[in-house]
Amino acid sequence: MSTIFQELETYKNFDELARDVLDLAKEILPNQLIYISSISDTQQVILKISNETTSIVATEGIMLNLNDSICRGIDFEKKQPLIYEKILEESSLADLKNGLEKANIKSYLGIPISFVNGDKFGTLCAVNDEEHHFDDKSINLLQRIVRMFSYYLDLERVAYKDSLTNLYNRRYLSKFFEDQQETEGWIFFLDLDGFKKVNDVHGHDAGDMVLEEVALRLQTFANAHPNALAFRLGGDEFVIHFSHASDIKKMSRLAEQVLENLTIWDANYQLSTSIGIAMYPGDYAITLKTLLKNADYALNLAKASGKNTYKFFEL
Template sequence: MSTEPRYVCTKRLCLTSASLCLIVLTFIWAVIQHRISIERTQEVDAALRANSNLTIAFEQNISRTLKAAEQVAAFVREGYLLQGTAPDLHRWVRDSVIREGMFTIISVVDEHGQIIASSQDIPTTVNYADRDFFLAQRDNTLDTLFISRPVLGRVSGAWRIPLSLRISRPDGSFGGVVVIAIDPTNLTSFYRQTNLGAHGLLEVTGLDGYTRGRKIGDQISFNQDARALPWFTRRSTAPTGNFVDQGEIDGISRVISYRTLHGYPLMAVVGTAYDEAVAATQHRRTVYLFAASLLSALILSLTIGLTLAMARQRAITQALQASKIQLAHAARHDPLTGLPNRVLFQERCLRSLESARRHRTLAAILYLDLDGFKEVNDRYGHATGDALLQQAAQRLTQQVRASSEDTVARFGGDEFAIMLDGLLTQKDGEQIILNILTALSQPFTLDGAEARISASIGAVLYPLHGTDLNTLIGQADTAMYAAKNAGKNQFAWGTAAEPNNYKAEMAAS
């Protein structure tokens, strides 16, 4: 019977294990919740930025429409004042003197509200003296465009937004108005150029608090009271803004961006449904929670297993720990050279690319193939070939920067890969590549025999040649073959760059 001492699961040991397990689980769930919160905030911020840009474009679209209307009205007014008689607007439209198709009706109304000219046939009995667009211009001493609330046309029977410009006689007295009618749906036609989702909001609201046009999904409305809506109340203190509302219109919370138009008493509003904006985050949240649950179950199982394992012999525990370390190292390192393998190299590349993105630096990936290695291997045998690979690995390691996060890896055979981290210029990377070519072109001493090889290197720069790791490695591989086909012992930058002749470069230096 063995007399080796064994650990027993004492009360103190069990409590310690349980406490550590609880701390780890609390940490994991706190990190998961924090990550979910951060990603949700990032998604909302991205939606706010996107909507803010859309609102600027929307504002410009509305302004162009209004400026076109103002120009047409001013043109008609000028023709009327110069001729002294009502212009033939029918002929002007027919002859394309007026080409704006969005303006459904263009009319000249005298100081009594009577229509004296129109682009359409309108009964002489129609009088506009009681319309807001007429009354506002009658008392308007400034030459500004009045944008009326939508009204039901007395002739067309359709809802239209009248836009009017005052006609002033030479003595300054009121001489009537030029009025242009536009379809309210034209103001929200910008929606067709955007992707705001199924519950997206596009709205044009007058500073009087009433909408000139609103589109939610496929539903169009206008002349709605918007005075109590949060973007309208905010506008009094902030002409532009971005925020998340609580669904005051229809119960759907939205990411809102609004702007007050320059030169016109209107505001443009763009909104996307909050749930649609964070849909990707919600999907990841489900994945995170599922993963955290599995991880928690795994940790609980491991805690129980570890607690039982700690009751075993110290030698067995130490042997298991040593075995784990060795297995972890073997899974990520090349057994011949001790260099990182493809798995570890990709992990480090991802970290380097992320660091380069955050710090706005460059990172280079080199794909290297030894020229002449097969001949050495065939001539002297595999053992000598392995020794050559080990020496080549040492030389490559000596050429990268010890003070950086540069990584040298072996992918297999005579193929190596190098990550150059935190480069400031492309020239910095080229100098390291030239040093590598020089180092590998020096003779190798193998069991008393001298062997010479060289290298063909394909190189890419992040982000100049791409941002995806697999794409970068693939381009570097392609560039390596370009360098090999161009004569070997040289390197090529990416698929869009011409191979750089190393021999010529060395001769010039």
Template structure:
């Protein structure tokens, strides 16, 4: 299933929780990954002259966050990026954002899917102590739980399609916009359940939803 970044605006407390997590005293940002880009979803800024803006996106090959070891789920720390020879190919990126100290923690859902990152950055070289790292790790885990609960509420558990609840939320937030509702009937589906069993019926439903999603991409 492709990640729909527009989905998060329908989560009831997304903005409030994201900003609570992003600790106003520091420069924190929450990002999400797609196949090709890192999208900056939320930013809590301090007075530092850092150029990472909410709503911006970065090609994955230019993003420091992709250096995180997501398989182990551990934090990545660069206390002085200017001295990191392994990041020399990203020099243009971190110079343009004015970031020289970086703490990045993966946000991973319980099913193993990588959502993105929760990061703390600084304009100058900075030493991140163990307490700071552990705090950001705990916040990232809390946010992953929230994302999973909201996704369960908004999507059908079998097919992953948006359900009636998410449709109602969409209409509540777009009451003045026009749109189209499409009804789709699967002829003969009852016979599949009756003759081949509900497990086969579930497979058919998932396959239909997958083909609809692919045709819309």
């Protein structure tokens, strides 16, 4: 399951509001099959689809390789609609022609959906089994609906995001952990060595810049590992959660990668990182509070052994 779908599970009233968006869109384009999708860098998932029967083959929950989807051409930076009124005549979609014919799609309108900060969410799309002209008034109305939907998405997201670093916060970690308890996993509890001195000597603005850079490096690391999520608990405390079972050797290698990523700093900043690591099995219940306590104990061992290292919690 990708990050955005895990995130959506925490949103209140998403299904209801998504259905309202589809109903409003159908009022504007009554003869179209309309759907809301979510898009990552490599995949697209159809989240909600208008429920009337059509000759177009599409179902909720279907996951597509983004390169095999019409929505690959959506420009999220310019936030402009993508329009194909005679889709089978589009030379840029020649590699998709067989799939489009099987799905019986002959026209397409895709409107990008983004969070307020510019992060992409997905699309609101209208497809038809006939060629169709999309007039400017209809497109403008759909864009306004998407804008309102984006505000809702952003309000939901703010509740689970750290305002400074844009990493997930403790509240989201708690919700996420509740959903992961039947599987094994690992927690890396990170604390910056020397961060107080940065604040004391260079000021809190410099401290905030350091925290934002740490978050960026941790997010980059998490993006490279499909089972990892990065969180900021508060202050200079961060967590990386791994949703899978693995041996200590592999987790040690990952910890070494994290330490290496957080070693290089401006010469004025005497910074390093210590990590406490705790594992939880899937065969018995453990609270997040206890797991963090275990990881924090290991973290203190890492600091006591000279900092800039990691230690495992052992019963």
